[in-house]
Each structure stands twice: as structure tokens, then as C-alpha cells.
Amino acid sequence: MTALIPGERIASMIASIVPGAVAAQDRGAAWIRAETWPAVARGLRDGEETDFKFLSAVTGVDYIDHYEVVYHLTSFRLNHRAVVKVRCGEGREEPAVPSCVPVWRGADLQEREVYDLMGIRFDGHPNLKRVMLWEGFPGHPHRKDFLR
């Protein structure tokens, strides 16, 4: 069975990679400070105990007072999984997160999709263009305030 690493444990693993990177934690996930994300991602991928070579999914979630990007990570060798989240600051203006494409190429299309549909900017993405909708489409449909 693929085990889900509890939030507390993944938080302590992250804290040993980059001290002070964990902003919060709950039962199932750890929140990471946006500015430390690339370093944390690299550490999670290369760490002996974490070994998250596979990035399963990148999701943007609109919580109305802020946005979050959720990363689901998988290790094939250790057969475990973890959920890591990055909060995109406060409020609804200009949400942005550092891109993790340099760490996982698999984030390429997924981050573009989040950018397109949720309007979260990924700084450092090599080709951040809209993917489902055309350039010039007004708004980002997955946002809660999007009206047809």
C-alpha cells in the first residue's frame, strides 16, 4: 500500500531540509513558505528518506481570501506519498508561487494549466502561456468569482 506521510512527519522532514520553511501543518499536509519552495522541492526530491522523484499532481485552489497551490508527491522506491501546499500570500491580488519546473519537468504542463484556469503566476516557469484557453481570454474560469 502506498502510505501517506502524515503532515507532522513531512513538516519535520522539510524543517530538516530548510529550517524555517514550514509555515503550518495539519493531519495530512504541510504548508511551505513560498520563497523557500524551490529549495524544499529539490530537497524532497533528492533526500534519501523522502525520495519524491515523481510529482503526481499540481492543483490550484481558490479559498476566496487566498489561493493555494497543492502538490501531491510520490516516491516509487519507498512507495509513499505526501501532500505539500504553498499559500500564495494574502488576498486575491496577483497570486504567485515560484515554479518547480527546474526540479520536476512534470510540473511544466500542470503549472501552465493552473496559471491558465486559476490565474496563479509561476515565477521562473520557462514557458508560462495559457494552455486550455486562448491568449486574451478574459478572466480565469476556476476562480470562485468567475462569471460566465
Next chain:
Amino acid sequence: MRTEPVTVNIGPHHPSTHGVFRLRVTFDGEVIVDVEPVFGYLHRGTEKLAEERTYVQFVTLTDRMDYVASMTNNQGFVLAVEKLAGITPSPRGVWLRMIAAELQRIASHLVGMGFFLQDLGAFATPLMYAMRERERILDLFEMLCGARITNSYMRPGGVFMDAPEDFWPAVNRFLDEMPGYVDEYESLISGNEIVLSRTKGVARVELDALINASISGPMLRAAGLAWDLRKKHPYEFYDRVEFDVPLAQESDNWARYIVRIQEMRESVKIVRQCVQQIEPGPIRPKEVPFLVRPPAGEVYSSIEGPKGELGYYIVSDGSIAPYRCKVRAPSYINLTLLKDMLVGWRVADMIVTFGSIDINMGEVDR
């Protein structure tokens, strides 16, 4: 003589692009030097539509994502809802879901194989063979739920309708005949000189690159990594059936084709064991309400779809509709490396390689 690269637009309406897919390809003579995939022509905003529908209503929309593998889409979603809402499914419902899902895997691989060979220039013949057997599977689905493509067969807790009596002899007859059909494809195609020379060694990708690019499913197994969620994370009753995970090492177009062929044989084995082990009983627990109302929370649940890891990430706020429902679509993510696979190869290899990834545009665009 002065030469210059030419940019050619292929698609979105092109017979071998498997739907509305567009490629902007730059050629230097016959050789591909740059590729830019363009998609989104079939985008319907499925994830947003989920936020306005109840959990059971959304099952019908999952059909319309990967429309050649509706059953596995249903399965992934209802498993995620069950995990979120803490529903224990009925054993008979689980067996029926496994039967449907494995038949669907065969059907999806048949389509993948048929179109792959069609792209290779084996015009119409292999595809017609593949469609012949797929038709049999669709007939079985029609017996199960009345629908052939957009099945919406599964529900949180099980399925919505029990199999009719005459389903069982029909499925047994199909299981007896299917290995012979696979032998037939193998004798016609797998030894074919042209197929071998056109696919072996073409569009090789290293395993590390595949993993780093989040590519899953038969593409990983064709590179020699035995990663199959049915084995590594046995959902449903996959721990009660015996099957092998077919592997290939070459990671080229040929390996991706042969892995799918072998997976069909394994699926036949799984369905046969399910048919033997299924017992009478309710198909869905009576106490599971039609209006599922999971507690506030979130879940990520994934299954081994025919095309790779099919995941659903659902955030619930305690109401009757998901707050956010994200689909981890394997077809979409498997396209990440398309450019790397194509650059350096020739025009004729382009569509073949694209076919070997086996994508479905309904799932790419959602």
C-alpha cells in the same frame, strides 16, 4: 543550395491526431527540429462544472473526459468519494466495478493499438480488428448498464444496477475468445518486418526523464519500471486477484505497443478471476444516500487507468457538491515530453510516436 526550416501546422483537424490536437512543427527537410503542441479545443471546464453538481451527478461528467475509458474514470471518482465520505462499498459492487474496469482497459488498449498501427500506415485493417473486439466489450457494457460509451455505471458504494443473468455466459464467452484474438494481432503485427523496423528504437526516452516528467502508466512500464498502482496500492479487490505486470526495457515505440498488448492478456486473467469470485449480495449498501454529503476535508485518490495514474483531488466543504475537484489526467501529463521524443526524428515518425503515447483529447482538455 540555400535551405531554411519550415514551420508546418498539423491539426487540429487531422485524421491521425486522435481528436482535436494541433502541432506546430518546424522541419529541417524531413527532420523535426521543434515541436509546439497546442490544445484546449475540447475544453469544457469539467472541473468547474463539478463545483455546481452533486457527487453522483458528476459521475456522468467523468465519462466524458476519457471517452474511450469511461468505466475507469467512473471508478477513480467513486473511489475518491468513498474515501472522502468514509463509505464502505458492497463486495458485489466492487467485483462488478473491477470487471467493468478491466474490460474497459482492454477496450482502451484496443483503441490505442488500433490507432497506433493506423498511424503507422497499416491503414484500416488492424483498426477494424481492434474495433471488432471493442464492439464485443461495448455490448457487454450495454448489458451491464444500458450505455455503450458514456456508461455512468458506478456510484459511491458500488454500482447502480446488477448484471443481468445473461451477462455471465456472455462475458465468459468473450474471455474464452479474447486470448485468441490477441494471438491473432501478435501473429499479424508483432512479427511484421515493417512494423518492427518502423518502431524499434524510435523515440527512445530514458526512464529518469520519464519519472521526472511525471509520466505514468504503460509508458513507464515500457521503460522497465514495474510501477502499477493495482499492485503497489491495491484498491478495490486487486489484492485478491493474481496477475503480472508486463514490462519492456527498450522504452521505444515498440516497447509501448507490446506492453499494451500484454496488458490485455493480464486483464483477461483478472476478469476471469473476478467472475469466479463474485458472490450474490447487494450491489450498493442501502444506507448510502443518493445525496452524498462528505465531511469537510480533502482527499487525493488515484487508480491505474489504462493511460496512467488517474487521480482525483477533491476538496469538500461539507456540502452536497465538491468545493474543488481536480482531475489528474494521465493523457495530459504524458504529453510533457512530446517535444523531446520527437526532435531529431522524421516526419513519418511523428504521428507514430504520438500514437504510441496513447492519449485521448477528451481527457487532455477536460
